[in-house]
Amino acid sequence: MTDVRARLAAMQEGDLPVHGGRTLAYVYDSGLAEVDALGRDAVAAYAGSNGLDPTAFPSLLAMENDLVATACDLLDAPEGAVGTVTSGGTESCLLAVQAARDAHPEVTDPAIVVPDTVHAAFHKAAHYFGLRTVVVPVGGDFRADAAAMAAALDATTVLVVVSAPSYAHGVVDPVTEVAAAAAARGVRCHVDACIGGWVLPYAARLGRRVPPWTFAVEGVTSISVDLHKYGYAPKGTSLLLHRTAALRRPQYFAWADWPGYTMLNSTMQSTKSGGPLAGAWAVTREIGDEGYLRLAEAALTATDAVVRGVPSSLSVVAPPESTLVALETDGSCDVFTVADEMAARGWYVQPQMSYAGRPPTLHLSLSAATDADGFLAALSDAVAAAVAAGPVTVDPEVVAFIEALDPTALTDDDFDGLLAASGLVGASDDGGLALPDRMAGVNALLDVASPRMREALLVAFLDRLSRPADRL
Known part of the structure; x- marks a missing residue:
């Protein structure tokens, strides 16, 4: 047993660090060691519990309902709103698409209308479930073009998707306008707030300008928000909220026409460990509303500092409305070399490839534990090294x-x-x-x-x- 634990520790040494705020993608660090420990303990305590049957494990159902109620309060959900805990943002997005498709069996060639900045999870959903994606280019501000999105709607459209914020550029789409156009056609409108949903409400409370995007916007029918991102819960938990129970009903899968037990699922999974759900419940209860306000302020303050302090060879692609920043170069160096140089200095930043005539960028997800001064010092050194090396070229x-x-x-x-x-x-x-x-x-x-x-x-x-x- 001791040997196995030693081997686990040795293998993990080659992984990116999940604490310390130096990994600016994939993980989100609150900087609260005691909260992290509580979350791990809860995961371990419920690792063997099975969320397949809520009547067999009623504690899991109670925790799920608690998390949904908390999210409904945070996201301005009306009375009657419902929700489901999923394994992550992609599963939440998949279920939003699947429910929209299955709500309209009469549509033989269903489509979803999305901006070209929409998360790839929606293309995955369309691929899995046999829908077409109608991709609408965003405007010069990297936000969805509301008029073009409205014009793309037709009798085959079962869902429209907008982001709060988009992953690549960190800006919030014009949810009010797009949702209104969708509602006028009787089409569902999903807001992908997987990465921003646990930050933007607190940003608004802190006095920052946040465009409307929650259920307070008429026409928004569902919202996805991840707890393992800025809820700082253990991987992997997300929430998919629906404005009404009727909107959620097509999400369920039931099958009784076989000799075994009647299968009844609210998510893509059947058997699912109760560990992640318990971890999310424990962390959200421990941090609490005021705690999340402080964590959001810390992450947003770090974001502001990074935006102000980027070296002269870099620039911010779009003023961020949450904690996500995209950087591009002035041509004196390239983002790929900068990423390598940052890795050599113990920081992970994520390169994003060029798209539709736009240059490649660096993606940063700032969290409450990010040391902005330390990051900027490393970035300055990395950019200087990248400039000295010159832009990498391909024959x-x-x-x-x-x-x-x-x-x-x-x-x-x-x-x-x-x-x-x-x-x-x-x-x-x-x-x-x-x-x-x-x-x-x-x-x-x-x-x-x-x-x-x-x-x-x-x-x-x-x-x-x-x-x-x-x-x-």
Whole structure:
């Protein structure tokens, strides 16, 4: 047992840190060690409990209803609003799309209308559930174009989606206008507030300008908000709220036509550990409303400091309305090298590829534990190093070669050659795959590839990574 624990600790040493505020994507750190410990204890206490049947584990149902009630108060939900705890933001988004589709069985070719900044989870939902996505370009301010979204609605539209805020740029879409247009056509309007929903209400209470986006906006029919982001709960819990129980009903799945038990599910999962739910309940109860107000203020203050202090070679793409910041360069360096240099200094920032003529950017998710001064000092050094190195380039002949490839026609051998040539994978001493120490060259190559080619390469990359090295 001691050996297994030691091995776990040793393996984890190669992971990004989840505490200390230095990982500016994937994890969200309150900086409250005692709260984190409480959350872990709650997860462990309920790890064996099964949320499949709420009558068998009524404590899980009580905690779920408590979390939904808290979120309803936070998000201006009317009387009669309902909600469900899910495994994360993607599952919440999937269920919002599935419920919208199943509410209209008469629509034989259903579609969702989304801005091009919508989270990829909605494209995943459309792919899984057989819907079309009607993608509407955003305006110059990176917000959904309300008039264009309204014009895209037709008899096949079952759902419209807006973000509060969008992940890539940290701005809130014009929810009021889009929701009104959707309501006029009798179409559901979902607000993806997975990353901002536990911050924006407190930002408003702190006197910051926050565009309307909650259930206070007429026409908003559902909202997703993650507890494992700025609720600072253990992974993975999210909430999907519906304005009425009737809107949620198509989300449920029931099946009695077999000789076993009647299956009844409120989420994509059947069996699900009670641990994450208990962890979220414990953390939210321990932090409390005033605690979240203080944490939001700390995260927003750090965001303000970062926006004010970015080095001259960088600029903020859009003034953030929450805790998300996108940075681009002036051409004297590239974001991929800056990301590598930040990693060398113990900070993780997330590169975002170029899109629709817009340059690549760096994504930052600031949290309450982020030390803005320490981050800016490291960023200044990283940018200086990136400027000294000069922008990373890709050979034009390689660009032309990649552009001429059809990702749907490539074989496994072709992918193996491309992965090796890109630097994504190489051979390790033990015969396995070795990952590159620096990613700038790889990311620059991926950036010149088309989205479809990039997807195909990264799927091949994940496939090669996810193979057992040793068989027991």
